[in-house]
Amino acid sequence: MNYQMELDGFLTYLMIDRGLSLNTKENYERDLRSYLSFIKQQSVEQLNQIEREQIQLYLIELYERGLNTKSVARHLSAIRAFHQYLIIEKVCVKNPCDLIESPKLTRDLPEILSIEEVDALLESFKQDTPGDLRNRAMVELLYASGLRVTELLNLRLEDLHLSMQFIKCQGKGNKERIVPIGEVAAEVLDLYLTIARPKLLKKPTDVLFLNRFGEMMTRQGFWKILKKQAQLAGITKELSPHKLRHSFATHLIENGVDLRLVQEMLGHSDIATTQIYTHISKDHLRGVFEQAHPRSGKTSTENEGFFSQSLEK
Structure with missing residues (x-):
């Protein structure tokens, strides 16, 4: 079975109807080609014959390939969107992903340069x-x-x-x-x-x-x-x-730049995305506390010097 026509239709839908960027479209295409190649190996003749168990097997294979949770979740998101499109186009009547939970993502703090x-x-x-x-x-x-x-x-x-x-x-x-x-x-x-x-x-x-x-x-x-x-x-x-x-x-x-200004400069639509950077700077804030707070264990002379420098700025 050649799924190319349905895949091409979905990719066009992403670009025209949903207005996604070329890079996003290419990511969807790469993930879905991998998925459909696996489905062919399962001897599935029609897209409407795909069952939840086959998708779960594919996700297991992704883990076995060494993909991390974030990458597996991305693959599942693409597969879910593809099957939803097939329902819109009346190729399928149900989405086999409906009862599959997305992998739980832990938000790793991004590493930065000093x-x-x-x-x-x-x-x-x-x-x-x-x-x-x-x-x-x-x-x-x-x-x-x-x-x-x-x-x-x-x-x-x-x-x-x-x-x-x-x-x-x-x-x-x-x-x-x-x-x-x-x-x-x-x-x-x-x-x-x-x-x-x-x-x-x-x-x-x-x-x-x-x-x-x-x-x-x-x-x-x-x-x-x-x-x-x-x-x-x-x-x-x-x-x-x-x-x-x-x-x-x-x-x-x-x-000390306001979080809202950083959000605007980064082009984040949701400030929650920007807030991750407040967690990264905890070490910096801890250092400021140790220098400035009278109960931090630093000597009063050191603290006075810090406050003097701060007032001069």
Whole structure:
């Protein structure tokens, strides 16, 4: 049985009716191809013959492949949505996922870079070639703005407002937001635009960050650049673009920025998503307490010094 027609119909439905991004659509497609390949091996002739037990067997296989709970839950979500679409299209009359509970997710706190590690990363860039200047500009901007990597790579020239030190970006659901970037990032971007980008340009385009072929930098390309630079900077943590976003948010909250402002800069629709960063900064708050609170065990002289510095700021 070839399920391609139903799968293609579902993917089109995701893009047109639900307005999901290309990246999300590709994730659904990858997960569902894996699922349908498994179903074929179960000798299922028709999609309306799929039973709950077969889906449960597939989830078990995913665990046996080494997938974590979050990944298995994502697969189940895609399968559930696909079967719901089949009901809409009258291919099936029931959803075999209805009685399957999603795996219980524990929310792991994202690992971040310390401020010292971020400084080491940014200072490790050379400025010898157009590629060096571009790489520094991308990473500097990513940390200065907290953008998602897709948002970063989709930036256009018209999105930059360097004299006022802010950028515009299109977030999830095509929601536009304004993000401040600071003086250092603005200067590094100006250097890239003035010196490096003209040398990378092969044909007219308004794409901001170009690869050596004059085309839009890919996520995979940027990921490789970041991993290589982390090694040069002596950073032993596994580094990803999203880890810089986590670091950006945590460092802002540690320095007293209001949670609502961080939510707006990150483009979170729900503040509950942003609140995870308040948990990450507990260690920082504990350190402040130990320095400042009269019952923390620190000497009064140390505490007086801390309060004096705080008042001077």
